Amino acid sequence: MDQEYGLLDTDEADAPGDEWEEIDYSDTEADRIARKRDREFSQFRERIKDADQFKVTESVFDEATYGALYKLVQDGHIDAFGGPISTGKEANVYTALRGDEEVAVKIYRINASDFREMGEYLEGDPRFEEVAGNKKAVVVGWVRKEFANLERARAAGVRVPEPIAVERNVLVMEYLGAEDGRAKRLAEVSIENPETAYEVVREYMYRLYDAGIVHGDLSEYNIVVQDSQLYVIDVGQAVTIHHPNSEDFLERDCENVAAFFNRQGVDTDGDQLLAYIHEHADPREE
Ligand SMILES: Nc1ncnc2c1ncn2[C@@H]1O[C@H](COP(=O)(O)OP(=O)(O)OP(=O)(O)O)[C@@H](O)[C@H]1O
Numbered sequence: 001m002d003q004e005y006g007l008l009d010t011d012e013a014d015a016p017g018d019e020w021e022e023i024d025y026s027d028t029e030a031d032r033i034a035r036k037r038d039r040e041f042s043q044f045r046e047r048i049k050d051a052d053q054f055k056v057t058e059s060v061f062d063e064a065t066y067g068a069l070y071k072l073v074q075d076g077h078i079d080a081f082g083g084p085i086s087t088g089k090e091a092n093v094y095t096a097l098r099g100d101e102e103v104a105v106k107i108y109r110i111n112a113s114d115f116r117e118m119g120e121y122l123e124g125d126p127r128f129e130e131v132a133g134n135k136k137a138v139v140v141g142w143v144r145k146e147f148a149n150l151e152r153a154r155a156a157g158v159r160v161p162e163p164i165a166v167e168r169n170v171l172v173m174e175y176l177g178a179e180d181g182r183a184k185r186l187a188e189v190s191i192e193n194p195e196t197a198y199e200v201v202r203e204y205m206y207r208l209y210d211a212g213i214v215h216g217d218l219s220e221y222n223i224v225v226q227d228s229q230l231y232v233i234d235v236g237q238a239v240t241i242h243h244p245n246s247e248d249f250l251e252r253d254c255e256n257v258a259a260f261f262n263r264q265g266v267d268t269d270g271d272q273l274l275a276y277i278h279e280h281a282d283p284r285e286e
Pocket residue numbers: 085086087088089090091092093104106161173174175176177182183185221222233234235
């Protein structure tokens with residue numbers, strides 16, 4: 001790990017001498033605790049704002065995002081921030097430390113997110129019925145959906161990053177790495193045995209569908225390789241089979257995946273892959 005981490009010490013406000021200046025004896029104990037917490041939070045926010053690794057991507061953070069990061073630090077899910085792994089349209093992904101384990105932190109930008117489109121992906125999902133056309137609620141629902149989809153995919157036997165914590169628009173998950181940084185996307189590596197890789201991805205697609213979900217954006221860009229194993233990422237937009245377009249999404253995923261492996265020399269196409277999944281799966285209806 002040669003990544004630079006900005007260590008976060010949320011106890012800094014406890015430094016000797018710090019707590020005596022502002023004591024007002026008319027305060028209740030609760031007032032004093034609240035003021036101390038406010039002070040610690042603003043110090044935390046200033047440190048994050050000043051941190052070099054966030055300067056390039058500073059537009060990520062609205063006030064409530066600082067609050068979410070602070071909560072994750074206090075709850076012990078993040079101890080130090082590393083650098084950015086990816087700056088996407090809707091979310092940025094950073095490395096961070098949790099104890100001495102490296103984790104990935106995906107931060108959705110409430111303002112930049114195309115929440116109308118996101119809202120469409122929540123449609124028909126019984127787990128997120130209560131999320132209406134409210135932008136913040138949609139983004140927060142989306143992140144919770146990504147967390148829940150990661151859990152469901154894992155339970156179905158699909159390799160995905162282990163979800164660790166979710167707080168408002170921030171998701172903490174297992175970091176997938178290689179010797180020289182983040183794990184490479186399938187599109188970035190030369191595949192030794194495309195036939196086997198195809199069979200693994202086909203099995204993953206079948207298992208997801210059997211568990212009642214469809215990825216909805218599956219391609220060589222959302223499958224990564226760590227230690228010769230394939231992992232599916234970016235399951236935020238994955239829908240349950242209740243979604244009115246779930247079959248169209250499955251068909252599109254099959255087209256994209258089959259086209260990629262076809263270019264690698266595997267004799268397949270979208271129709272064959274779709275037929276395989278339909279033939280083998282008995283989707284769960286919950
Ligand atoms: N858990 C992880 N471990 C390591 N790298 C990750 C992890 N999650 C995401 N990444 C990296 O960050 C990139 C973006 O992640 P992801 O696809 O989840 O976000 P996104 O904002 O939807 O991206 P995009 O806008 O490019 O579709 C991935 O292609 C991958 O390289």
